[in-house]
């Protein structure tokens with residue numbers, strides 16, 4: 001059975017006290033839920049990670065970072081290393097989000113190194129892939145996603161890739177209110193699983209959790225998560241309100 005996952009990507013939002021309030025509210029609301037086989041991850045900005053890991057010790061919250069350096073340590077001002085995240089009790093890290101690809105020029109090659117750094121430090125990468133609107137309209141969506149997988153993940157062994165979570169996030173759906181239809185999400189998730197199966201075999205492909213991201217919210221989560229190959233969601237805007245986030249968790 002694949003782990004069902006809801007991960008909240010807070011992006012660059014919240015003050016310290018907002019973050020504290022939101023974390024506490026999420027933790028309280030998770031107390032009475034049956035989370036067998038499910039994982040609830042919050043990915044706050046780096047400066048609030050410790051707030052989250054402190055709370056994670058006494059709650060059902062698991063903590064993820066939003067980015068990591070491709071270097072082990074040293075003179076890289078402003079960067080955060082995987083060993084630092086590991087030493088704080090961070091278990092996941094979003095990698096290759098389309099905002100980082102677009103604004104910080106992250107490419108698949110650099111992401112392959114970041115994936116390795118995370119795995120070396122027992123952090124599960126949540127590796128994001130997805131096409132822009134033009135690529136969908138030109139019918140290039142499958143090639144784009146396949147390259148994103150091949151170039152950043154396919155150097156891993158079968159045992160290593162089992163420790164990766166993949167998030168399909170069509171760029172045209174992120175923060176736009178234009179969610180992929182459940183059929184569109186399922187089609188791409190099935191393609192991703194098939195691509196993984198061709199490289200690693202079906203057994204391995206079937207253990208990897210595939211999340212959908214892009215305007216997933218309290219209203220549409222249940223239908224999206226009901227698709228055969230959709231194992232949960234990576235949630236941006238709707239993860240900033242405890243009530244919405246919890247409704248999404250309950251949709252798993």
Ligand code: PGA
Nearest residue numbers: 174175214215235236237
């Ligand atoms: P959104 O963002 O839910 O606000 O569309 C998703 C993401 O960027 O991970």
